Amino acid sequence: MPVSSVNSQIIYDALKDAGVSIISALPETWLVHLVGMADADPEVTLVRLNKEEEGVGISAGAHLAGRKSAMLMQNHGLLTSVNGIVSLAQLYRIPLLMLVSYRGEMGERDPWQTEGGLVTERVLDALGIMYRKMSDPALAARDIRQAQTLAESSLRPVALLLTRELMWEE
Amino acid sequence: MRRFEATQLTLRLAGDRPIVGNLGPTSDELWHAGHRDRNFYTYGNMGLCSSIALGMALATDEQVISLDGDGSLLMNLGTLASIGREQPKNLIVVVWDNEAWGQTGHQTSHTGTGTSLEQVAVSCGIASSSTVTDLEELEGALSSAIATDGPHLIVAKIEEAGYLPVAPVEPEFTLYRFRNTFVDPQQPAPPH
Numbered sequence: 001m002p003v004s005s006v007n008s009q010i011i012y013d014a015l016k017d018a019g020v021s022i023i024s025a026l027p028e029t030w031l032v033h034l035v036g037m038a039d040a041d042p043e044v045t046l047v048r049l050n051k052e053e054e055g056v057g058i059s060a061g062a063h064l065a066g067r068k069s070a071m072l073m074q075n076h077g078l079l080t081s082v083n084g085i086v087s088l089a090q091l092y093r094i095p096l097l098m099l100v101s102y103r104g105e106m107g108e109r110d111p112w113q114t115e116g117g118l119v120t121e122r123v124l125d126a127l128g129i130m131y132r133k134m135s136d137p138a139l140a141a142r143d144i145r146q147a148q149t150l151a152e153s154s155l156r157p158v159a160l161l162l163t164r165e166l167m168w169e170e
Numbered sequence: 171m172r173r174f175e176a177t178q179l180t181l182r183l184a185g186d187r188p189i190v191g192n193l194g195p196t197s198d199e200l201w202h203a204g205h206r207d208r209n210f211y212t213y214g215n216m217g218l219c220s221s222i223a224l225g226m227a228l229a230t231d232e233q234v235i236s237l238d239g240d241g242s243l244l245m246n247l248g249t250l251a252s253i254g255r256e257q258p259k260n261l262i263v264v265v266w267d268n269e270a271w272g273q274t275g276h277q278t279s280h281t282g283t284g285t286s287l288e289q290v291a292v293s294c295g296i297a298s299s300s301t302v303t304d305l306e307e308l309e310g311a312l313s314s315a316i317a318t319d320g321p322h323l324i325v326a327k328i329e330e331a332g333y334l335p336v337a338p339v340e341p342e343f344t345l346y347r348f349r350n351t352f353v354d355p356q357q358p359a360p361p362h
Contacts, residue, residue, distance in 0.1 A: 022229060045228050048255060050248030057218035057249070061190075061225020061234075064210060064345070066353035069225070087214035088222075092341045 002169045007137045008033035011099070011162070014144035015070055020097070021045065022062045022069035024055035030101040030167040031072050038072075052077030056084030060094045068148070070097040075104065075120040076113075078159070085127060085157055095151035095158070097144075102133065102161040124159055131159035135166050171304050173266050173328040177203040177237070179305055180264065183312050184235055188226065188348070192219040192239045194273045195330065196266055200237065201337030207347045211339045217246035220263050224253055227261035230352065233316065234260060240267040240281045247290065250323075254295030259319040263291075264312070266328045273333075291323040299323040 012034055015023070023038045024047040025031060038046040047058050055071045062069040073081070078100050089096045103110070104117020124131045130150060134143050143160060151158040173195070180189070181204040188208045191197035197211035212219055220243060223236035243250070243265055253261065269282030281287060291299040298320060302308045308326050315322035 022225070047225070047228065047252065050251055051246075053218070054221045054246065054249050054252060057215075057221025058225035058228070060218070061222040061227070062229040064188075064222070064349050064352065065226045065229035065232075066349065067229040069229075084215055084218055087216075088212070088218055091214050092345045094345070 003030055003032055004167055004169045005033045007140065007166050008037065010137050010140045011144065012037045014141040015099075016041075016043070017141070018097075018145055018148045019068045020070045020148075022047065022058065022067055023072060024049050024058045024069065025072035026050075026052060026074075026077060028072070028074045028077075028101055030074070030103070030162065031099075034072055034099075051080060053081040053084040056081055056088055056096065059096050060088055060092070063094050068097075070099060072099050074101045075161075076116045078120065079116060079123065082123070082127070085129075089157050090127075093155035095148075095155055097148050097151050098157055098159045100159050100161050101167060102163050105164060107164050120161070127157075129157050129159050130154075131161055133161045133163055135163045137166060140166070171308065171326065171328055172331050173268070174199050174203060174331070174334070175305060176266070176308055176326055176328055179309055180235070180237065180312060183309065183316060187233050187235055187316075188351070189235045189237060190219055190223045190226065191237045192242050192266070194239075195333055196237050196239055197339070198334050198337045201339060202334045205337075207351050210348045211337060211344050213339070213341065217242050219243075220253070221246060221249045223261060223263065224249065224256065224258065227258035227321075228256065230260070232260060233262065236261070236263045238263055238265045240265060240269060240287065241271045241279045243287060244280055244285070250291050250294040250296065253321050254291070257295070258321050261321045262312070262315045263296075263321070263323045265323065265325045267325050268328050268330055272330055286325075288323070288325045296321050296323045299325070301325040301327065303327045
């Protein structure tokens with residue numbers, strides 16, 4: 001499977017450095033190594049979800065108790081989470097660190113990913129969510145550190161879009 | 171049993187434990203029954219009450235109580251499976267089950283046509299699940315849940331008796347008050 005394990009490790013290490021100790025996720029091909037690393041890490045609680053919107057609740061609860069968390073999801077999971085993002089995270093001012101695999105962008109071969117790819121950034125814009133596309137592994141640690149800093153200072157969701165260039169090797 | 175009396179009983183048994191209240195009348199009545207910093211009133215995010223409580227339970231050693239509702243839990247049934255998988259010992263989910271979407275005009279919910287949230291919860295791995303129909307049974311089930319390892323789920327069949335005024339809560343302030351019972355707001359900021 002040509003998902004980059006090297007870049008996944010860089011991302012995971014940056015999450016740990018940022019103090020993240022609770023991670024929620026659904027299985028997703030591009031995130032397979034990241035989810036596996038969280039699962040194998042005794043210092044991290046991995047919460048396996050049935051729908052990504054649950055993860056907004058998990059992160060909200062973690063924040064209420066003073067713990068840092070992150071959400072791993074595909075961009076279609078972001079789309080299913082919109083009410084939780086708007087009516088919980090944004091209404092109550094809860095920082096969400098969302099790592100979103102960016103399917104359906106340039107190079108996408110799967111037709112079923114393309115509509116979600118088309119609207120992802122526009123949905124983030126409509127929601128007023130700051131985001132950054134991550135494509136350079138050399139900048140990944142900085143990107144994650146800065147995203148978490150902004151989420152914590154703005155008390156709002158922040159999204160990092162994990163691009164094909166970062167996650168896929170072929 | 172009337173939900174307001176059941177809420178008063180729950181608050182009495184809860185002591186200082188954090189309570190996450192479902193949106194609408196559940197949170198309104200929680201406020202009227204006994205406003206306190208450790209009540210987190212959710213409004214707007216239907217379905218997520220017990221997901222928030224699960225996140226809290228995984229983030230703290232304290233016992234966490236979720237006051238959910240039948241319509242809201244039906245919207246996010248998957249979270250029962252997530253609770254069953256995680257098996258948080260410190261989570262108690264109480265479901266006020268009036269078998270209806272009460273606030274919108276008492277349309278019959280799926281628990282009024284045969285869905286048993288207790289059986290769903292048991293199937294999801296929440297072995298300590300029960301259904302109670304009066305205050306005495308609720309007191310027994312909740313006291314037992316507080317005294318033992320969970321996760322626990324209590325379906326409390328309730329009736330409504332009119333609505334109390336909407337609680338004068340404000341989301342950001344609700345969060346600030348609640349969270350500050352878990353973290354020290356006076357911690358110095360790290361250098362930047």
